Amino acid sequence: MSLKWNAVAQTxxxxxxxxxxxxxxxxxxxxxxxxxxxxxxxxxxxxxxxIWLSHDRDGLAALLENVPDHVRRLGSLHRHATVYTVEPGENGTVRVTSSIQVTHTDPDGSSRLFAVGHYHDVLVDTADGPRLTERNAKLETRELGIGSHLPI
Amino acid sequence: MTSRTAAAWEAGPNLPATHRVSGLVYSDQTIFEEEKQHLFGKTWQLACHESEIPEVFDFRTFEVAGQPLVVSRGANGTIRTFVNACSHRGAKIVNDPSGNAKRFTCFYHHWSYDTEGACIDIPREDGYAPTGLKKEDCGLREVRTESKLGLVFVNLDDDAESLESYFGDALKPFEPVMGTGELEVFHFNRSILESNWKSWIETNLDIYHEVMHVTLRKTQVSAGAMKDRNFDLHKNGHAGIGGVKAKYGGYKGWGERDVASTLPGLDPNDLRVFEIFPNSTIIARGTVIRIDTIMPISPGRAVLECRGLGLKGDSDADRMMRIEHHNAYWGPFGRNVPEDAFAAEMCGVSFRTGAAKHQNIARDEDGHGQDDGILRNFYEEWSRRMGRPASNPVNRSEAS
Structure with missing residues (x-):
């Protein structure tokens, strides 16, 4: 496993x-x-x-490009991840499991928990550093209020 | 002067009573309690889809207007529903959202019931001998349960008309879609909305709000002729929308849906909507179906349950296609559902605070295009069942 914990966590x-x-x-x-x-x-x-969202890179890019055209929930989301495990994967990749908590802060500055879950990621080493080839944001939280136009 | 004084704002628009709705129907506690009694206590309410309880002894728990219920498939396949409360101390018996059980046993004193609702075991029953209480007197409260097109409905009113009579022929346009191939629920999501339940229903019936959704502006508004859209209004407040088309490639990143695996009776670009009065809506888009049910919690809060359905036996590729088509608009990360929920909550803010006093449902396009007739049909039935006109539910002129 050539990828180091710190580099993976940084990504x-x-x-x-x-x-x-x-x-x-x-x-x-x-x-x-x-x-x-x-x-x-x-x-x-x-x-x-x-499956609540599934996109390849181009599909995700198009989704994000369209986001400003949508009527969106007011306020912002804040994602807090903690890397729990980094394990060898196939073909030089690493499998990374992180805990994730997402809070929503409304325009008045009030924050509430939006969702908890885990990132199940696969990363590959590149000349630019570790890059993701897969991300499964698996949510424990299923009651998400009005939902979100943004990925987790 | 184009703005209005407080008195003019309070008086509302100069429209026929059928074309406006008082803000009180979204905020008044007395009206809310009467809705629970006259609407949710007397109309057929969606419990689940039959595919959610496919096997003998499968069960699902759910609520109607806050009342916990459990629906179960019995030994002979008959689907029955019971109030989910023990006849002994009243404790909620079944706490899992779904499962498989030959009997329901209360955790508290281990009273047990079979899937026909009979009390079949009372530990140390002889302790009741002096008072004469017997198991036969302690069955669960059964709730009327009937099915149509794979949808399981319940009615808390033992004297309600049959489900068949409740719908009449209103669901006929959906018979090829939902009654040909066996359907299966693949998506379920429950979310809390800070809004009156009717504000959500309005997002389903108000087709004029296509203007809010960039997806619909790009794919739907110009995809078919407005005159080809039609609204079928039925007794008991049910209504359908047909003749709406979509060209999905109009939204960046989406492709056209020229796929073979459409649902029976639908073209890939068809959109059909059916409102089951008062609080469930079926939306079919060529390849996939969404069914949502909004259930009130309080005047300003409601719980939304959304289901996505495909065909049982779908190939992996077809199921994934249906999931992606579903998620494009719907689900908590869809492009449209968060917008509809936002709209309902923003109406919720105005009616909860009293900032808004009325809304108008006055669009008249002769039953086509973006006509509000379907909303008027909803509030006509609401007024009939509630014994109050939605335009003036507390008869303000007489009260003052």
């Missing part, structure tokens, strides 16, 4: 920071061309794993 944390800042171009720079993104959750009501 994971940068995804949070850049998405919090709505720096969508900077966010996309952290993904390899073959990247795929999912938001998933398990429903105990229907006893099924659910």
């Amino acid at each position: 994971v944390y940068q995804t949070c920071l850049r998405l919090d800042q709505e720096d969508f171009d900077g966010y996309l720079e952290l993904f390899a061309p073959e990247f795929h993104y999912w938001i998933t959750a398990y429903s105990p009501e229907i006893r099924k794993e659910m």
Whole structure:
């Protein structure tokens, strides 16, 4: 495993920071061309794993480009990740599991928990540093109020 | 002067009573309590889809206007529903959202009930002998349960008309879509909205609000002729919207949906909507169906349950296609549902605070385009069942 914990963690944390800042171009720079993104959750009501968002890199880029045209929830989201494990994957990749908490802050400055879950990431080493090839944002929280136009 | 004085604002628009709604229907506590009694206590309410309880002894818990219920498929396949409360001390019996159980046993004193609601076990029953209480007197409260097109409905009113009569032929346009192939729920999401429940229903019925959604501006408004849109208004407040088309490639990043695996009776670009009065809506888009139910918690708060449905036996590729088509608009990270929820909450702010006194439902396009007739149909039925006109529900002129 050539990828070091600190470098991997830096990339994971940068995804949070850049998405919090709505720096969508900077966010996309952290993904390899073959990247795929999912938001998933398990429903105990229907006893099924659910996919709530699924995009390749181009699809995610188009989604983010369209975000400013939407009527959106007021305020901002703040993502807090903690890297829990970094394990060897296939073909020189690493599998990274992080805990994630997302808070929503409304325009009056009041913050509330929006969601908790885990990032299940796969990263590959590149000349520009570790880049993600997969992210599954698996949510424990299923009650999300009015939801979000942004990824987690 | 184009702005209005306080008196003019309070008086509302100069419109027929059928074309305006008082803000009090969204905020008044007495009206809310009467809605629970006259609407939610007497109309057929969606419990679940049959695919959520496919096997014998499968169950689902849910609520109607705050009342906990459990729906279960019995040994012979019959679906029954019970108030989810023990007949002994009243404790809620079933706490899992779903599962499989031959009997429901209360955690508190271990009283047990079978899937027909009969009390089948009372520990140390002989302790009740002096008072004459027997198991036969301690069954669960059964709630009327009937199904149509795979949808399981309940009615808290034992004397309500049958489900068949409640719908009449209103659901006929959906029979090919929902009654040909067996459907299956693949998406379920429950969310709390800080809004009156009717503000959510209005986002489903008010097709004029296409203007809010960039997706619909790009894919739907110009995709078909406004005159081809039609509204079917039915007794009991049900209503359908048909003739709406979409060209999905109009929104950046989306492709056209020229796929073979459409749902029966639909073209890939068809959109159909059906409102089940008072609080559920079926929306079918070519390849996928959404069914949502909004349930009141208080005048200013409601819980929204959304289901996504595809065909049972879908190939992996078809199921993924339906999921992606579903998620494009719907679900907590869809492009439209968060916008609709935002709209409902912003109306919630104005009616909760009393800032808004009325809303108008006055668009008249002769039953086509973006006509408000479907909203008027909803409030006509609301007024009939509530015994209060939605335009003036507390008869202010007489009270003053």
